[in-house]
Amino acid sequence: MRYEAPDSLDAATELLSSEPGVSRILAGGTDLLVQMHAGMTEPDLIVDIKKIPDLRAIVAEDSGFRIGAAVTGAEMGEHRELKSAWPGVVEAVELIGSTQIQGRATPGGNLCNASPAADSVPAMVAAGATVTVVGTEGTREIPVQEICTGPGQTSLKKGEIVVSFKLPARPSRSGDAYLRMTPRTEMDIAVVGVGVNLTMDQEGNCIDARVAIGAVAPTVLLVPEAAAALIGTKVDESALAELASAASAACRPIDDKRGTKKYRIKVAGVLAKRAAKIAVERAGQSL
Amino acid sequence: MSKELHVIGKASRKVGVMQKVSGQTVYAGDISLPRMLYCKILRSIHPYARIKSIDSREAEALPGVMAVMNGKDSPKKFGIMLRRGDDEVLAIDKTRFVGDSVAAVAALDEETAEEALKLIHVDYEVLEPVMSIAEGTVPPNGEPIHDYAELGNIHKRVSLEFGEMEAGFAKADLIQEDIFYYEGNTHLAMEEHATVAHYEADGKLTIWSSTQNPHYLHKAVANVFDMPPSRIRIIAPPTGGGFGGKVDPLNHEMVVSKLSMMTGRPVKITLTREEVFYAHRGRHPVLMKVKTGVKKDGSITAMDFKSFLDGGGYGSLGVATVYYTGALQTVTYNIPNYKFQGARIVTNKPPCGPKRGHGTPQPRFAVEVQLDKIAEKLGINPLDIRLNHLTRPFTKTANHLSITTTGLRECIEAVEKRSNFREQYGNLPLGKGLGLACGSYITGAGFPIYWNEMPHSGVQIQIDRGGGVTVFCGSTDIGQGSDSVLAYIVAEELGVTVDDISIVTADTSLTPVDLGSYSSRVTLMTGNAAIDAARKLRTLLFETAAKEFGVPLESLDARDNVVFCPENENCSISFPDLVVKAESEHGTLGSVGSYAPPPSTLGGKYKGAGVGPTPAYTYSAAVVLVDVDLETAELKVEKIWIAHDVGKAINPLLVQGQVEGSVYMGLGEAMMEEQVFRRGLHKTPSLLDYKSPTFLETPDIETILIETNDPNGPYGAKEAGQGPLLPIMPAVANAVYDAVGVRIDEIPIHPQKIFKAMRDKEKGKEGRYGPKGVPEIPFPDPIRVESQWGQRADQESSR
Numbered sequence A: 001m002r003y004e005a006p007d008s009l010d011a012a013t014e015l016l017s018s019e020p021g022v023s024r025i026l027a028g029g030t031d032l033l034v035q036m037h038a039g040m041t042e043p044d045l046i047v048d049i050k051k052i053p054d055l056r057a058i059v060a061e062d063s064g065f066r067i068g069a070a071v072t073g074a075e076m077g078e079h080r081e082l083k084s085a086w087p088g089v090v091e092a093v094e095l096i097g098s099t100q101i102q103g104r105a106t107p108g109g110n111l112c113n114a115s116p117a118a119d120s121v122p123a124m125v126a127a128g129a130t131v132t133v134v135g136t137e138g139t140r141e142i143p144v145q146e147i148c149t150g151p152g153q154t155s156l157k158k159g160e161i162v163v164s165f166k167l168p169a170r171p172s173r174s175g176d177a178y179l180r181m182t183p184r185t186e187m188d189i190a191v192v193g194v195g196v197n198l199t200m201d202q203e204g205n206c207i208d209a210r211v212a213i214g215a216v217a218p219t220v221l222l223v224p225e226a227a228a229a230l231i232g233t234k235v236d237e238s239a240l241a242e243l244a245s246a247a248s249a250a251c252r253p254i255d256d257k258r259g260t261k262k263y264r265i266k267v268a269g270v271l272a273k274r275a276a277k278i279a280v281e282r283a284g285q286s287l
Numbered sequence B: 001m002s003k004e005l006h007v008i009g010k011a012s013r014k015v016g017v018m019q020k021v022s023g024q025t026v027y028a029g030d031i032s033l034p035r036m037l038y039c040k041i042l043r044s045i046h047p048y049a050r051i052k053s054i055d056s057r058e059a060e061a062l063p064g065v066m067a068v069m070n071g072k073d074s075p076k077k078f079g080i081m082l083r084r085g086d087d088e089v090l091a092i093d094k095t096r097f098v099g100d101s102v103a104a105v106a107a108l109d110e111e112t113a114e115e116a117l118k119l120i121h122v123d124y125e126v127l128e129p130v131m132s133i134a135e136g137t138v139p140p141n142g143e144p145i146h147d148y149a150e151l152g153n154i155h156k157r158v159s160l161e162f163g164e165m166e167a168g169f170a171k172a173d174l175i176q177e178d179i180f181y182y183e184g185n186t187h188l189a190m191e192e193h194a195t196v197a198h199y200e201a202d203g204k205l206t207i208w209s210s211t212q213n214p215h216y217l218h219k220a221v222a223n224v225f226d227m228p229p230s231r232i233r234i235i236a237p238p239t240g241g242g243f244g245g246k247v248d249p250l251n252h253e254m255v256v257s258k259l260s261m262m263t264g265r266p267v268k269i270t271l272t273r274e275e276v277f278y279a280h281r282g283r284h285p286v287l288m289k290v291k292t293g294v295k296k297d298g299s300i301t302a303m304d305f306k307s308f309l310d311g312g313g314y315g316s317l318g319v320a321t322v323y324y325t326g327a328l329q330t331v332t333y334n335i336p337n338y339k340f341q342g343a344r345i346v347t348n349k350p351p352c353g354p355k356r357g358h359g360t361p362q363p364r365f366a367v368e369v370q371l372d373k374i375a376e377k378l379g380i381n382p383l384d385i386r387l388n389h390l391t392r393p394f395t396k397t398a399n400h401l402s403i404t405t406t407g408l409r410e411c412i413e414a415v416e417k418r419s420n421f422r423e424q425y426g427n428l429p430l431g432k433g434l435g436l437a438c439g440s441y442i443t444g445a446g447f448p449i450y451w452n453e454m455p456h457s458g459v460q461i462q463i464d465r466g467g468g469v470t471v472f473c474g475s476t477d478i479g480q481g482s483d484s485v486l487a488y489i490v491a492e493e494l495g496v497t498v499d500d501i502s503i504v505t506a507d508t509s510l511t512p513v514d515l516g517s518y519s520s521r522v523t524l525m526t527g528n529a530a531i532d533a534a535r536k537l538r539t540l541l542f543e544t545a546a547k548e549f550g551v552p553l554e555s556l557d558a559r560d561n562v563v564f565c566p567e568n569e570n571c572s573i574s575f576p577d578l579v580v581k582a583e584s585e586h587g588t589l590g591s592v593g594s595y596a597p598p599p600s601t602l603g604g605k606y607k608g609a610g611v612g613p614t615p616a617y618t619y620s621a622a623v624v625l626v627d628v629d630l631e632t633a634e635l636k637v638e639k640i641w642i643a644h645d646v647g648k649a650i651n652p653l654l655v656q657g658q659v660e661g662s663v664y665m666g667l668g669e670a671m672m673e674e675q676v677f678r679r680g681l682h683k684t685p686s687l688l689d690y691k692s693p694t695f696l697e698t699p700d701i702e703t704i705l706i707e708t709n710d711p712n713g714p715y716g717a718k719e720a721g722q723g724p725l726l727p728i729m730p731a732v733a734n735a736v737y738d739a740v741g742v743r744i745d746e747i748p749i750h751p752q753k754i755f756k757a758m759r760d761k762e763k764g765k766e767g768r769y770g771p772k773g774v775p776e777i778p779f780p781d782p783i784r785v786e787s788q789w790g791q792r793a794d795q796e797s798s799r
Helices: A009-018 A032-037 A073-078 A080-085 A087-093 A107-112 A120-127 A224-230 A237-250 A261-282 B017-021 B057-061 B110-117 B165-170 B214-224 B251-263 B273-279 B318-331 B361-378 B382-387 B408-419 B482-494 B522-549 B575-586 B652-671 B728-740 B751-762
Strands: A002-004 A023-026 A045-048 A058-061 A064-068 A130-135 A138-143 A148-150 A161-167 A174-181 A192-200 A206-214 B037-043 B049-055 B065-070 B101-107 B121-126 B154-162 B174-182 B194-199 B205-209 B232-235 B267-270 B286-294 B300-310 B338-345 B432-442 B457-463 B469-473 B501-505 B557-559 B562-565 B568-574 B590-595 B617-628 B635-645 B700-706 B783-785
Touching (some): A009 A023, A009 A045, A009 A130, A009 A161, A023 A032, A064 A080, A073 A087, A080 A087, A087 A120, A087 A174, A087 A192, A087 A261, A107 A120, A107 A161, A120 A174, A120 A192, A120 A206, A192 A261, A206 A224, A206 A237, A224 A237, A237 A261, A261 B751, B037 B110, B037 B273, B049 B101, B057 B065, B065 B110, B065 B251, B101 B110, B101 B251, B154 B318, B165 B286, B174 B361, B205 B214, B205 B251, B214 B232, B214 B251, B300 B361, B318 B361, B361 B382, B382 B408, B382 B432, B408 B432, B408 B617, B408 B635, B408 B700, B432 B728, B457 B522, B469 B522, B482 B501, B522 B557, B522 B562, B522 B568, B522 B575, B522 B590, B562 B575, B568 B575, B617 B728, B635 B652, B635 B728, B652 B700, B728 B751
Parallel strands (some): A023 A045, B037 B267, B154 B783, B205 B232, B300 B338, B469 B501, B635 B700
Antiparallel strands (some): A058 A064, A064 A161, A130 A138, A130 A161, A174 A192, A192 A206, B037 B101, B154 B338, B174 B286, B194 B205, B194 B267, B286 B300, B562 B568, B617 B635
């Protein structure tokens, strides 16, 4: 097994694309090292991307934010402007693992590990975030939800690296929120996670919304029907009830030890409703 | 001897704690010897299989591998039940669960040993596994898992009847029948088991091991290797938590011993966390049926209790566990007529054994939840159905157990007062609920695991010429503070400070036998032995001082390293000076003391009467406040009030620690912990996947200690390590009912179960989640014994 820690993106993509065996990218290592320790993966090459400056920075860009894929959850939580602009995204990152884990874990790793239950992903999808992917053949900018294709599987080609997340500029009177259900407060995996991002107008009508749900399908679901239940309403009780049923209807969960199908479907609706209320509150409106 | 206590009863620092918090404590896993080899064990990938052949030639040829062994190299069986043990050093012809041990390697380093495991080729014939109580109680398809089982895969059946059941039920105004299930869970001690064995050229074997029971391990090792015990020395270094998981002698301890004999070098093994899940010996899953007759006032006229235990692949202490699921129901409330039938089933899962509360949390859950159901039907407050029918001090139970002191009334009253249960119960807003439950537990098993008439605990004290005092005892400090108890008691009796005392424990060559850290026996038994030894020395020292001062011996006292006469300030001598004078007068200073439970506490004479008796029962009561989310059924425990009758707190701070630890462990069992298997495979053998609460889920715990000064306890002390766990699980279940009106008759209480019961209730169905029936199996005719309920128990002091 070879360990490399290049300081440029070019060098990293070159290493990854020329490795004939199994290569893995190391960011915080909170998934990779656990998998290696359990004997689930034995990479021939590990490319540590933490020495690449672009991947370690949070910068304001086009009235939005660009977040390096190897920024830690703790660093996002400490970034005051980011946290005030995108509280839902930041609170999702701050639910990964535990306080200690968040000192290492990164949004890039959380996305590329491709767990259907990853906490940061529904919030990013709801936020309308895009990622910049760089490979030897160039750069592409794609929506976050196009990265994961199934549990543990991504659309990334050999040698490609997720470099950064772009959180777009957003109108005033916008708010986002992420809620998840776990039996245990920390060090647990979401039974269901829901991200809601919305914009209200001066009259208190919801004019834009995105709803994403995790852990209820092979990948995180962006649910336009749930968003439609909010848009054009004052996000009152009847709209919230519509939202809940739309969110529940979109779920295609499995039965497992963490939750039965029926339970997950019901909880997805409840969390969507509660997250929407928080998002509205954050958008500076009262219900 | 009644005198003012200077050390006992005071909050003070735990012995050895500074080393622990500064990382200096040497655990078994820290031990490293010159020329030491590392051992790894190859484990079965099948839940049930016959081993057709093992080819380890490739492994043996790997550079760095010093020895490879399999079951045929050490075929003698062993176990905590000694002669009845069914544990194999390594599987002999069958593997009985995924993780069962098949072969072992000793190599120069762990990596090489692991590499070598991959080169061992095992040819298995896969057999059809039995994975549940239901599958184990029907006639087996193939061959039974063990040939000694009584009937198919039913390992052991017990059937006992005390008093007149028919007449008892005939007197009842209400007969309540319920079925409960309690899922299995594991100990989760912080320290993974580690063992170093060193077989030296003189034919002597030394074993350092994380064990709760050096004495039983000593016997087992001698038996497995047909060695005289005099050639074997077992040392238990400070153990990083046990909770029952290190009670059994375990096969890895035998494996490294054998490999050391084969190689002539020390051999070490440290189990991984995953392997600890396979070593297990944890809580038995138990399915229970309880039929209870009560009068309108809530008094019980008869109880018929049935339990079915899922034992896993080996016997462990399981026979005792079956009895324990039936033994202590009678100790808390008046039950004049009582019947118990229990069966332990062998399944292809990691073996179950003793875990904190050993066989009693499951029936306690059933009894306490059922009492609440009865109370509701009769319109009685849950407090009163308990308070009005408590067993009385110094009486016997239906099954011939002798109760000495009981502080259960004070316990219930204390938690009622703090929680305001009487006013709040039934009156909190929807979603908030209070639950009450009680429990009782033994302070040490009345009988040793093998029959003998020797002391259960021995203590030896030596005083050096500088005034230092060394206490020797076979007891094993697993974190509960047993070393501290010895130090406090000897300090109290000799009038020296705790810091002047050195403790040498858990070494079969250096220390007199103490049976081990199980059954909550250590404080009472080593404590009494320590008092016995210390008072002999105290008398010797006081004789010298009395002569020196020309005062009567009785007028002397000792504290803070000074022996003095309170009435005469001129009579005072420092402890070191007195030691010099005493040794000059008496010769080398030392003494021994011992303890065995008094015969009056040893219970009945019927077959099976050996499980349940103890010198003293403890009592606990808890009130739990919960919040249940009305939409998601998420369960949060917001507050716990717990009162425990500890007899006398030797160190209230350590007792509080034991109580809080019990509450925490009980909450884990109540809310989330469980062993889950799929296709024979343990689904969650890691700290990440096996969900146990963190401090974030642990609510504010208010601990109240009740002191009843038991005549059999040292200074009146009883146990604190296990009893306080018992009320937690039923109190949570009862609180959930108060919060949302559904009965969860199954542990753990997951939100999904509450959710399902709430949905059912909305649909007009019974708002209950739990098992629907129990298997029909033939039980032997019960052993019928006259009930001794309410008879006077002899009040005989142990000293």
